[in-house]
Amino acid sequence: MVFSGVSSSVKMGKIVIENLYYFSENPMLDCNQFIIVDKENDELALFDAGNGLSLKGLIEGMSKLGLNYEQITRVYLTHEHVDHVLGIYPLIKLLSNSPPELFAYGETAKILRKGDESKIFPGNLGISPGMFGLEIIPLKVNDLKVEETISIGSEFIFKIYYTPGHSLGSICYYESSKKILIPGDLVFAGGSFGRYDFPGGSLNALIESIKFVNNLDVKYLLPGHMNISDNGNQQIESSYRMVQSIGNYF
Ligand SMILES: [Zn+2]
Secondary structure: OOOHHHHOOOOOEEEEEOOEEEEOOOOOOOOOEEEEEEOOOOEEEEEOOOOOOOHHHHHHHHHHOOOOHHHEEEEEOOOOOHHHHOOHHHHHHHOOOOOOEEEEEHHHHHHHHHOOHHHHOOOOOOOOHHHHOOOOOOOOOEEEOOOOEEEEOOOEEEEEEEOOOOOOOOEEEEEOOOOEEEOOOOEOHHHOEOOOOOOOOOHHHHHHHHHHHHOOOOOEEOOOOOOOEOOHHHHHHHHHHHHHHHHHHO
8 A cells, every 4th residue: 555654653743832732744645733732621632633544653642742542532624635634534433432523614514524535535636545544434523613712621712714725614723812823724834835726726715815814913833734833923924925926926
């Protein structure tokens, strides 16, 4: 199997701020994942699920930091793409006695409820669920609403913003008191930004969404790929300039 070599690598974690952990993506078609500790309830919230093959590595990386995957009670998704959602299926199997609740917005929630493979595996990536040893089954998903707030313990309170452009179901999670932005694949550190050539993607929507998050006060930028940053606004500003220059060009 093409991806088998990748599956065994540990997802190395590190602490971003107290009770917030970052697990960097595996090299092939995986995503960054974030864990927030709900101290009051002794539970963990996971942001994005990875590609499934990386789940073992995530569990190992978590255990190195003293985090127990059995305490994951909630999974928050940024959008519907394969590298962000496939990990749900093996995680639910693994925690079948008390599976975590899933949360997503709009199209992402709909696609996962339907088990719509063609939307989870966009374009001509040349991949299929079988390559990941998975079967896409309909899932029970809770709908997040725009501008809804979600609490993880009393310490982390995120607001949901709808930020299309990369995909139809793309949202950002924003914690204003700690200045944390979890933007999925909207905007990355180092002046880059999400692809807009997948189904439902739009350059104009991407520009508008990046413009929107550029107006938030962001210290910790925790994107779906590549590095995280603790000078978020500077990174978002440079991505905004880059994406605008493309917009002008076309
Ligand atoms: Zn994506």
